[in-house]
Amino acid sequence: MDVSVTDEALHVVLVDGREISAPLQWFPRLAHATPAQRAHWELIGDGIGIHWPDVDEDIEVESLLAI
Numbered sequence: 928m929d930v931s932v933t934d935e936a937l938h939v940v941l942v943d944g945r946e947i948s949a950p951l952q953w954f955p956r957l958a959h960a961t962p963a964q965r966a967h968w969e970l971i972g973d974g975i976g977i978h979w980p981d982v983d984e985d986i987e988v989e990s991l992l993a994i
Contacts, residue, residue, distance in 0.1 A: 932965035933942055939991060941976070947991045948953055956984040 929940040937954060939947045944959045956981065957965055964981040971978045976987040 928970065928974060928986065930968050932960075935984070937991075939988065941988070942974070947988075947994070949991060949994055954986065958981045960984075 928942050931938045932951065934951065936948045936951050937957065941947070960979065960982045964979065966980050968977050968979050970976070971985065975989070976985055978985050
């Protein structure tokens, strides 16, 4: 799994190869974060979610799949 955040979108690559993108405006904490804060993420719950400790943001992968 890989995660990247641009000024426009959140991009997630799942272990099965699927790629998900969502507009960054849907995640205000990430939208207002610095590039360094956006790059500092960790998996939570054996990969069920992504956590950005510097901005206290958690996003569940399942919620991204529901987009």
